[in-house]
Amino acid sequence: MSDNKEKTDGLVSLVIDGQPVQAKEDWTVLETARHNHIHIPTLCYHEAVQANGGCRLCVVEAKEGNWSKIVVSCLYPVKEGLQISTSTAKVNNVRRWILEMLLAECPASKEIRTLAEAYGVNSTRFKIDRPTEQCLLCGLCVRVCEEVVGVRAISFGSRGVNKQVATPYMVPNNACVACGSCVTVCPTGAMQARLNMVRGNVSERTGHGHAH
Numbered sequence: 769m770s771d772n773k774e775k776t777d778g779l780v781s782l783v784i785d786g787q788p789v790q791a792k793e794d795w796t797v798l799e800t801a802r803h804n805h806i807h808i809p810t811l812c813y814h815e816a817v818q819a820n821g822g823c824r825l826c827v828v829e830a831k832e833g834n835w836s837k838i839v840v841s842c843l844y845p846v847k848e849g850l851q852i853s854t855s856t857a858k859v860n861n862v863r864r865w866i867l868e869m870l871l872a873e874c875p876a877s878k879e880i881r882t883l884a885e886a887y888g889v890n891s892t893r894f895k896i897d898r899p900t901e902q903c904l905l906c907g908l909c910v911r912v913c914e915e916v917v918g919v920r921a922i923s924f925g926s927r928g929v930n931k932q933v934a935t936p937y938m939v940p941n942n943a944c945v946a947c948g949s950c951v952t953v954c955p956t957g958a959m960q961a962r963l964n965m966v967r968g969n970v971s972e973r974t975g976h977g978h979a980h
């Protein structure tokens with residue numbers, strides 16, 4: 769415990785967008801930016817669950833010595849002397865590419881459209897397989913259900929273009945406690961429409977007639 773504790777308590781100094789900041793050595797770049805009120809866009813990130821770098825929108829440019837590269841800030845660990853830029857031309861190009869892919873992945877999502885427009889992306893060159901889809905398959909709902917609620921009522925079902933967040937066998941799952949956490953964290957509102965399928969008729973199951 770003491771070894772770990774000492775490590776966790778160590779501070780490293782880095783620079784984000786020209787601003788010198790300090791971070792605990794087990795923090796990521798995104799955590800450090802948030803701690804210092806520096807905005808980095810995210811969709812699949814929530815501080816309550818493990819980051820998984822799923823949406824890639826939080827890319828930033830990291831410079832160290834003579835090299836620089838694009839990294840996923842929610843997974844990238846801080847390091848002494850690191851220089852981070854959150855919105856260079858390179859970074860914004862990558863984000864525009866990601867947003868184009870997301871426009872094809874979940875074309876019915878108002879949130880994604882608004883975000884894409886903010887980056888000047890109004891259309892996509894990628895193929896749209898599911899025109900009514902709102903879900904970007906970031907898995908935040910799955911992680912919250914498992915890691916925070918401790919239930920695992922939902923998971924990724926099917927593969928490829930049919931991949932979706934669902935209950936086992938696509939039938940209402942009695943394990944769901946209808947807490948609504950998945951709906952709350954969903955960045956696009958996609959889980960709202962899916963919750964009825966997931967939880968089934970709660971009044972029949974509990975005799976309470978509503979979700980709480």
Ligand code: SF4
Pocket residue numbers: 912913917919920921922943944945946947948949950951966967
């Ligand atoms: S409402 Fe059901 S599926 Fe959603 S987080 Fe709660 S238990 Fe999991």
